[in-house]
Amino acid sequence: xxxxxxxxxxxxxxxxxxxxxxxxxxxxxxxxxxxxxxxxxxxxxxxxxxxxxxxxxxxxxxxxxxxxxxxxxxxxxxxxxxxxxxxxxxxxxxxxxxxxxxxxxxxxxxxxxxxxxxxxxxxxxxxxxxxxxxxxxxxxxxxxxxxxxxxxxxxxxxxxxxxxxxxxxxxxxxxxxxxxxxxxxxxxxxxxxxxxxxxxxxxxxxxxxxxxxxxxxxxxxxxxxxxxxxxxxxxxxxxxxxxxxxxxxxxxxxxxxxxxxxxxxxxxxxxxxxxxxxxxxxxxxx
Amino acid sequence: xxxxxxxxxxxxxxxxxxxxxxxxxxxxxxxxxxxxxxxxxxxxxxxxxxxxxxxxxxxxxxxxxxxxxxxxxxxxxxxxxxxxxxxxxxxxxxxxxxxxxxxxxxxxxxxxxxxxxxxxxxxxxxxxxxxxxxxxxxxxxxxxxxxxxxxxxxxxxxxxxxxxxxxxxxxxxxxxxxxxxxxxxxxxxxxxxxxxxxxxxxxxxxxxxxxxxxxxxxxxxxxxxxxxxxxxxxxxxxxxxxxxxxxxxxxxxxxxxxxxxxxxxxxxxxxxxxxxxxxxxxxxxx
Numbered sequence: 076x077x078x079x080x081x082x083x084x085x086x087x088x089x090x091x092x093x094x095x096x097x098x099x100x101x102x103x104x105x106x107x108x109x110x111x112x113x114x115x116x117x118x119x120x121x122x123x124x125x126x127x128x129x130x131x132x133x134x135x136x137x138x139x140x141x142x143x144x145x146x147x148x149x150x151x152x153x154x155x156x157x158x159x160x161x162x163x164x165x166x167x168x169x170x171x172x173x174x175x176x177x178x179x180x181x182x183x184x185x186x187x188x189x190x191x192x193x194x195x196x197x198x199x200x201x202x203x204x205x206x207x208x209x210x211x212x213x214x215x216x217x218x219x220x221x222x223x224x225x226x227x228x229x230x231x232x233x234x235x236x237x238x239x240x241x242x243x244x245x246x247x248x249x250x251x252x253x254x255x256x257x258x259x260x261x262x263x264x265x266x267x268x269x270x271x272x273x274x275x276x277x278x279x280x281x282x283x284x285x286x287x288x289x290x291x292x293x294x295x296x297x298x299x300x301x302x303x304x305x306x307x308x309x310x311x312x313x314x315x316x317x318x319x320x321x322x323x324x325x326x327x328x329x330x331x332x333x334x335x336x337x338x339x340x341x342x343x344x345x346x347x348x349x350x351x352x353x354x355x356x357x358x359x360x361x
Numbered sequence: 362x363x364x365x366x367x368x369x370x371x372x373x374x375x376x377x378x379x380x381x382x383x384x385x386x387x388x389x390x391x392x393x394x395x396x397x398x399x400x401x402x403x404x405x406x407x408x409x410x411x412x413x414x415x416x417x418x419x420x421x422x423x424x425x426x427x428x429x430x431x432x433x434x435x436x437x438x439x440x441x442x443x444x445x446x447x448x449x450x451x452x453x454x455x456x457x458x459x460x461x462x463x464x465x466x467x468x469x470x471x472x473x474x475x476x477x478x479x480x481x482x483x484x485x486x487x488x489x490x491x492x493x494x495x496x497x498x499x500x501x502x503x504x505x506x507x508x509x510x511x512x513x514x515x516x517x518x519x520x521x522x523x524x525x526x527x528x529x530x531x532x533x534x535x536x537x538x539x540x541x542x543x544x545x546x547x548x549x550x551x552x553x554x555x556x557x558x559x560x561x562x563x564x565x566x567x568x569x570x571x572x573x574x575x576x577x578x579x580x581x582x583x584x585x586x587x588x589x590x591x592x593x594x595x596x597x598x599x600x601x602x603x604x605x606x607x608x609x610x611x612x613x614x615x616x617x618x619x620x621x622x623x624x625x626x627x628x629x630x631x632x633x634x635x636x637x638x639x640x641x642x643x644x645x646x647x
Contacts (some may be wrong), residue, residue: 080380080390084373091366104366105406115398120391 076328079344082124086131087111089268093135096144110134124325125267125296132267132293143266145239152240152269153278155201156184162205163247174226175219177248178337182356184244185237185320185339216351216359222335225360229314231257234285235297235327237320237338238268239275245319249284258285259309265293270322296326321345328361335360362614365630368410372417373397375554379421382430396420410611411553411582418553418579429552431525438526438555439564441487442470448491449533460512461505463534464623468642470530471523471606471625502637502645508621511646515600517543520571521583521613523606523624524554525561531605535570544571545595551579556608582612607631614647621646 090111094104111131118127135142143149163180170176187200226232234249236242242262249258260281262271271279276287291303297318299307310316316334318327324336324345340346340355351357376397380390397417404413421428429435449466456462473486512518520535522528528548535544546567548557562573577589583604585593596602602620604613610622610631626632626641637643 080377080387080394081374083394084370084377087370087373088367091370094366101366101406108366108369109402112398112401116395120387 076123076325076345076348078118078120078122078124078127080120081344082127083115083118085342086114086118086127089128090131090135093144093268096148097139097142107135107138110138123296123298125294125298125322126326128267128296128322129294129298129301141266145266145269149239149269149271149275152187152238153243153275156187156240156243157279159201159205160243160247163244164250166205167247167251174223174251177251178219178222178358179356181241181244181248181319182337182339182358184241185337187240187244216349216355216357218335218358218360221360222358225315225335226252229256231259231309231313231315233309233313233316234258234260235290235316235318235323236260236262236271236276237322239271239279240269241319242271242276242281243279246279246281246284249281253284259313260285260287261290261297261306261309262287263293263295264289264291264303267293267295268322270295294322294326296322296324298326299330324349330361332360362409362611362631362634364404364406364408364410364413366406367630368413369401369404371628372400372404372413375414376417376421379430379554382434383425383428393421393424396424409582409584411580411584411608412612414553414582415580415584415587427552431552431555435525435555435557435561438473438524439529439561442473442526442529443565445487445491446529446533449530450536452491453533453537460509460537463537464505464508464644465642467527467530467534467605468623468625468644470527471623473526473530502635502641502643504621504644504646507646508644511601511621512538515542517545517595517599517601519595519599519602520544520546521576521602521604521609522546522548522557522562522567523608525557525565526555527605528557528562528567529565532565532567532570535567539570545599546571546573547576547583547592547595548573549579549581550575550577550589553579553581554608556581580608580612582608582610584612585616610635616647618646 087108090107091104094107114130167173167176234245236245260276262273262276273287273289276282281287290297290306292298292301294301318324318334318336320338321341324338327334335358337358340351340353340357343353346353349357373394376393377390380393400416453459453462520531522531546562548559548562559573559575562568567573576583576592578584578587580587604610604620604622606624607627610624613620621644623644626637626639626643629639632639635643
């Protein structure tokens with residue numbers, strides 16, 4: 076998905092969010108805004124949002140050194156998600172359709188990330204999804220039957236991770252199908268917002284159910300031109316790809332075939348582009 | 362109120378909103394974002410948001426000529442508000458406390474402006490406030506008794522207008538007290554977002570209940586250093602000033618005495634600064 080003009084205010088919001096994690100000094104926040112402002116004329120409408128975000132991160136890296144601004148948040152999300160992991164498993168065990176419940180929970184994990192960065196109460200969100208009558212808000216496009224069929228015949232599945240913490244929910248989903256096939260779980264190579272890295276995947280035990288690799292990317296989305304050769308080989312050969320979250324959708328939505336995008340629609344631009352409504356959950360093959 | 366760093370993303374949003382009213386061409390929207398980006402390093406944290414907005418408008422004026430981007434929206438708001446004017450009057454007539462009801466309606470007018478620029482349904486908002494059980498959402502600070510006392514002894518009242526359309530609601534309020542005192546109604550001198558100008562005040566019949574003047578300002582807030590000498594004389598001599606909307610609050614909140622600010626809290630920065638909660642209505646003397 077190419078960038079839209081309305082992504083620009085969001086880059087400034089993201090920069091401010093990062094600045095606040097780094098320091099309480101408003102003068103430094105303002106400096107960061109100035110740095111992003113200098114990038115705006117270079118932001119071409121032909122690029123994807125994760126590519127833009129990558130440029131922004133590079134500027135901050137130059138300015139603040141190799142800061143992992145979201146380290147604290149990622150650690151906390153991982154720990155909290157691991158605490159509820161047994162309850163997620165119970166929920167799947169009690170379900171009539173284990174795969175569907177696991178899919179719904181995987182998207183719920185994506186919601187919790189959103190809560191973390193907004194004013195929603197995370198504990199409340201978690202309690203909501205652990206309730207017996209939990210059902211994801213609204214399903215936009217949700218190609219579950221097709222997904223099930225494609226998954227059945229896939230021998231290798233590449234799973235593109237999104238955020239730390241959320242990957243525990245991905246693990247629950249992967250555990251539903253990893254017995255019969257090889258699963259490769261790809262994370263970012265370097266810090267990009269609160270996206271999962273190798274250390275997060277290992278902390279959350281993903282290495283017990285899948286082969287964990289780095290995509291080679293330092294952007295908050297799997298931008299193929301920045302991926303490693305090793306990753307691209309796996310990407311091209313996998314029978315099925317599960318792409319989690321908006322960032323990966325933004326980076327890969329122009330591709331065709333074999334990719335199931337699984338995400339919650341968190342912004343109006345994505346809603347428009349994906350033909351879904353804000354707040355919808357989407358499972359869609361492109 | 363001095364600008365906060367988080368006002369910067371909002372300036373980009375506002376620029377995009379203006380761009381969309383002007384043209385559907387996304388390349389021109391992007392050019393406008395580039396123009397705003399060039400201003401960001403010049404935005405000092407010591408200035409108020411209306412001062413920043415003024416600089417942005419000047420850039421657009423240079424780029425697009427003397428465009429009144431919001432002319433269509435303002436005309437529509439004026440017409441719609443004039444249509445419901447008789448119903449607003451009935452509502453006040455039926456009320457046990459006419460002044461309070463008129464105050465509440467004046468703030469409701471401020472809500473409708475917000476609806477116009479967001480995804481809320483304006484007609485729904487209007488129907489809501491015309492209902493018999495209408496009461497403004499939550500009152501934050503609401504110094505009604507003090508206001509009533511100060512108004513009773515005031516011989517001259519200066520009313521600082523906010524948006525077109527909304528001024529019909531202001532008229533209903535002014536009609537509750539203009540019989541016993543002189544009222545001066547001040548509008549912006551040049552287009553600033555959808556703020557009311559002289560032509561709007563006359564269309565909405567404000568000249569029948571008050572002396573309508575221009576503040577001399579071309580910013581979306583009464584920034585005193587850009588006001589005319591004539592306005593400043595009135596501003597300094599008025600017994601009571603009613604300042605409507607967030608823009609005027611931003612411009613004048615550092616002043617002291619005689620100003621009652623009347624607005625709905627529409628953004629988190631104003632909420633923090635005014636000690637109210639997002640969505641609250643505020644009537645407060647500073």
